[in-house]
Amino acid sequence: MFSILEGPMKPGLLIALALVAGGAFAQVxxxxxxxxxxxxxxxxxxxxxxxxxxxxxxxxxPGNIGIFPNGSMRVENFLSGGAARFTQNGISVAIVDVPSDRRSLDEFRHTQEHAQDVAAVIAFLRQQNKLPVWAIGTSNGSLSAATAAVLLRERGPDGIVLTSSTTSKPGPAAHPVTDAALDRVTVPTLFVHHKDDACRGTPYGAIPGVMATMKQARPVDLITVEGGENRGNPCHTGYHQFLGIEATVTQQIADWIKRYQSKGKAGAGS
Structure with a gap:
């Protein structure tokens, strides 16, 4: 449930919202x-x-989720609609839209300019607390998360989570995570993929080979997802976006992050 305070959007302006998730309150x-x-x-x-x-x-x-000044979004899928689910699991999140100079992130996710945009958001999160910052991407968004880890280094995320990752390019709308130099990733990495993902650019069978290229990242783990609802466009919803099991998959991601951090290896700016 959202409680909205409306007003004109200006750089640096924040609009407070109330988000209630499963009995837990989150400031939005x-x-x-x-x-x-x-x-x-x-x-x-x-x-x-x-x-x-x-x-x-x-x-x-294309990454253009369409955040309106009142906090609603034009596109709400697994991650763009995940604020309540992640905060309920103890993870504060920044859900990003496209920058003001672009209509989409096509042919942009692997660039230094995109990484610079992400660096500003990561810096904002680090100003809020001294907790680790993770970059979590889904489908084409996995390339954004991986690029941040490769190009930003110490200014980048403390770890990355790559869900339903694009690994091939059957058409111009697909932007594979392998467009990032994955062999240069040094932070802990978690892949999350549905065993029956039917999107042509995101086959489950390609993930082990991609993981094998990440020689410097430790650990590199995989959560294999099963179940949920298989309906709709196979690249927009269904198994690809963990339809019907979003809360379960989010909790699995959060639990993995917490287990890793409990080992004392992840820290802000590490």
Whole structure:
């Protein structure tokens, strides 16, 4: 449930919202930050009541989720619609839209400019607390998360989670995670993939080979997902977006992050 305070959006302006998830209260804000000359990025920031980690969430497709000044979104899928689920599991999140100078993230997710935009959001999260910051992407969004880890280094995420990752390019709308130099990723990495994902660019069978290229990342783990609902466009919903089991998959991701952090290996800026 959202309680909305409306007003004109300006760089740096936040709009407070109330988000209730499973009995847990989270503070939600719409933020817009400068990232590059004459460029800003808008994101929804949802703060968990008792956070244990932070995460930047990258939806797939063209990435233009359409955050409105009142906090609603034009596109709400597994990650773009995940504020309540993640905060309920103790992870504060920033759900990012496209930057102000672009209509989509097509042919942009692997660039230094995109990484610079992401760096501003990561820096914002680190200003909120001293907890680790993870980059979590789904489908094409996995490329954004991986690029941040490769190009930003110490300014980048403390770990990455790659869900339903695009691994081939059957058409111009697909942007494989392998467009990032995965052999240069040094942070802990978790893959999450549905065993029966039917999207042509995201076959489950390709994931072990991609994982094998990540020689410097430790650990590199895989959660294999089964069940849920298989309906709709196979690249927009269904197994590809963990339809019907979103809460379960989110909890699995959060539990993995918590287990890793409990080993004392992940820290802000590590």
């Amino acid at each position: 804000e719409v933020k817009e930050l400068p990232t590059r000359p004459d460029v800003t990025i808008r994101f929804v920031y949802a703060r968990a009541e008792n956070p244990v980690a932070n995460a930047v969430l990258f939806q797939g497709g």
